[in-house]
Amino acid sequence: MWSYIQYRRMGRDLQQAYERDSKIETYRQARESNSRNVEAAKPDSPLETLGSKERDDTPTNNHSTDKIIVRTDGDDDPIDPKNWPLMARCKNIAILSFLIFSQGWAGAAESMANKTASAEFGVSQVAENLSTAMYLFGVGSGALFAGPLSETVGRNPTYLVSTFCYLFFVLGSALTPTFGGQVVCRLFVGLFSSATLSINGSSVRDQFRPVKRAFAFPIIAWANVAAPVIAPIAGGWIVSNPNLSWRWTEWVTLIISGLAFLVSLFFLPETYLPLLLDWKAKHLRRLTGDNRYVSEHAESASFIRKLRQVGPLPMKFLTQEPVIAILGGYLILLYVLLFSFLSGFDYIFKETYQLSTALTGSCFASIAAGATFFTLLAPGFYSWARWKTEYVRGAPIDPEFRLWPAIIAAPLLAISLFWLGWSDQQNVSIWSSLGACFVFGMVIIAIYVASYEYIIDSYGDHAAIGLASITIVRYLVAGGMVMAARPMYEGIGTHWTMTLLGGVAVVLLPAPLFFWRYGRKLRARSPYAKSP
Known part of the structure; x- marks a missing residue:
């Protein structure tokens, strides 16, 4: 609208x-x-004078064979979303964050209903974890198509059409009488969530220059990370209420998502500049009767051709680009932890401290608090970036500058996991474990922001492919680990589960420092990265 x-x-x-x-x-x-x-x-x-245009050099009297390419009128052209008023762009980020939050919420909303739902469907709790796993598999599968689709029809139609379809399958999840129906609906909930969850970084890049992204991107990152840890808080209290069915976890998701969809429908604008220039070309053709006005977007490849071009690239990026492979490994570990906690908190808090389902869900607030604390530091990072670029408007930023949050957070990740694993004992205060979760919340968003911004600044127009490749793998692996989480916690216990994952964090610990030191050389060798 x-x-x-x-x-x-x-x-x-x-x-x-x-x-x-x-x-x-x-x-x-x-x-x-x-x-x-x-x-x-x-x-x-x-x-x-209304647009920068480029003609074919061949002289002709036939206007139909002479194209006028419509482009922006310099860096200050008001058609470019980067030049829109700051308040308008902040409004867009707020709406997009709400949309992301609602669909990230869907991934973990019913996690606290695992025991109740499995009893109703007559399946084990491990089998009921398929509900979350299929959502993650759906997001990972759909991420491959979201990028090319958004660059063909625009960001706005991609968000709105996918969200509209998503709402029907959330409704199906709330109403289905069978376990099979729940699994299928959850798969499609994730599939249609993938558009919103995988291309939102591109919307930030559409509207903000490098320095201002240091302020805007943590907000988007918070919506991605906080939603899956706030949803179990509400879910725990819903499940504990004897007057409410566990299906109310889905009804609440539908209410939040429906509201987010309506707000986006009525107030979220299109931000993909090539499509905006295509609109301008259409208006010029209508006003002048001159069909020579065209945009580069209209002349570019179709969705199918783009998909054929882009389809093989994510795997190529994962195998040939060290930046994508290693930083992707960090994000995979973080998402494995984030979604395995949906089952793991039963063992970390519920069994150790004999908490109720409602209070166990409330323990996720410690992760959300840590993520929020880091997000509140965003103005500081923005000021630092402004100082780094000597307050020059539109100045680029060295991608290695983006790594500082990850450099600081990497040791804290290993520390928080060992701390959580070995303080999880009845004779140790629960506040110790909650403190470890708070640190983990700071770490996950710090590494998320640093990795995404580093990839965006390093790969430019190819950044969407790099981010898509990471999104695909991290959701697919996290989906597999959700199924393995409960048997792993039962088999080797909380202490050794956290120790194992902490060991992986130790192996990955030098990665941000490595890229800070050698990133320029790696970008110079890459056929896809921007030249240093």
Whole structure:
């Protein structure tokens, strides 16, 4: 809806400019006709000044064979989302964060209902974990298609159409009478969530230059990370309420997601610049009757061709780009921990401290608090980035600068896991384990922000492929680990489970420092990274 208003507003502004330029052109021609000192040279269109255009060099009298490519009018062109008013862009980030939050919430909303739902469906609790695993598999599978689709039809239609379909399968999850129906619905909930959860970083890049991304991106990252740890808090209290069925975890998800969809439908604009230039070209053709006005987006490949081009690249990035492989390994570990905690908190808190389901779910608040604490540091990182670029507007940032949060957080990840594993004893205060979870919450968002921003700055236009490859793998692996989490906690216990995962964190610990030291050399050798 808002994108339609945006389209109409662009047409109205261009029409006003056309009428203004037509009057100026008429006045100029009248003066030249009266003076007869200079022969009037009529331009092809009074809209010549409304956009930077590039013609074919071949002279011709047939306008249908001569293309005028519509581009932006320099760095300050108001059509570019990076030049929109700051408050408008902040509003867009807030709406997008709400949409991300609602669909991230869906991934963990019913995790605290595992025991109740498994009893109703007559399956084991391990089998009921398929509900979460299939959601993660769906997100990982759909991430491959989301990027090419958003670059064909635009960000806004991709978000809205996928979310509209997603709502029906959330409804199906709430109503299904069978375990098989639940598993299928949850798969499609994840599949249609993938568009929102995998391309939101591109929307930030659409609207913010490198320095301001240091402020905007942590907010988007918080929505991605906090939703799966806030949902179990609500889920625990819903399941503990004798007057509410466990299915209310799905009904609450549907209510939140429906509200997010309506807000996005009415107020979220299109931000993909090539598509906006395509709109401009359409308006110019309508106003002038000149069909030569075209955009590069309209001349580019179709969705199917883009998918064929992009399809093999994620695996190539994972196997040939050390940055993607190693930072992707970090994010895989973080998401494995995040979603395995949905089962693991039963063993870490419920069994050790004999907590109720409601209080066990509330323990996730410690992770959310840590993530929120880091997000509140975003203005500091923005100020640091401004100082680093000497306050020059639009200045680029060295990608290695983005790694500092990860450099600081990497040791804390291993510490928090060992701390959580070995303080999880009845004779140790529960606040110790909650403190470890708080540190983990800070770490996960710090590494998330650093990794994503480093990849965006390093790979430029290829960043979407790099992020898609990480998204695909981390959700697929996390889905597999959700199924393995409960048997692992039961088999080797909390202490050794956390020790094993902490050991992996120790192996990955030098990665941010390695890229800080050798990142420029690696980018210089990469065929996809931006030249240092």
